[in-house]
Amino acid sequence: MLLRNLALSLVLLSATTVMAAAQTAAVGFGQGDFDRSAPVEVAADSLEVDQATGRATLTGNVVIAQGDLRLSADIVTVDYSTGGGDRQIERLNASGNVLIVAGEDAAEGQDAVYTLASSDILLTGDVVVTQAGSVLAGDRLSINLASGAGTVTGRVRTTLQP
Template identity: 75%
Template structure:
């Protein structure tokens, strides 16, 4: 019922607002958890510190799941150790965190800050309610997110 009230409040906002706050994933995501990867192909460029995964890419970290056609993994080196800095996904991106799901065309996941930016015809599904917009910015650690750019939803009576 609370989500319906939130969506009603969103509809009452002036059109110029075009942004709404959403919860996503429930918060408490552990960005230090191991990252599991599956893909049809892997190409590694040691010189640039970049790995490119293509074909049925699925990446999991704790309760977070990301799937896409292509994912580029950027590494950083600190104290002689390489670690994942960011994931850049493209092509029918699907992100699932707990009971929440979001779809779009491109996503960037910054592991240090647990932030994801999803763009390109974004659709967020939570508890059977669908919210759409141009972009979704989510902080997985806090569970807070913002859908922006021509936000729209359908309310069920």
């Protein structure tokens, strides 16, 4: 009886470990040679600027490009920081039909936050990553553009080819 309970415990422990591991997947994204000093080009149907808060809101067919990185969304708010007396883009907050393309890699979701200083992007909401014909889906994608490292978390789904 003790041996049977021990065996059952080991099976349950290993199943729990496999399920936890299946909820996270490491991915490469982009080439890892991203130039965060490249100029940021912006196109949108409309722009509203609030000088008091240091925030700009872009709406309608928003496309933002920096080097080989492209971000498109329905709405993007741009947060600025004041460094040395100059305003610089600190963060881009994208929402609605977000698409991020870096080189041959693409990811889509509902919301994204791109922190320019660290080159980090957090994409959330039914995330789908497409790379070289492979598709990986999950709840969140965290990317560091400088290293090209990414992690998909939360109910990760993919099809593995033998």
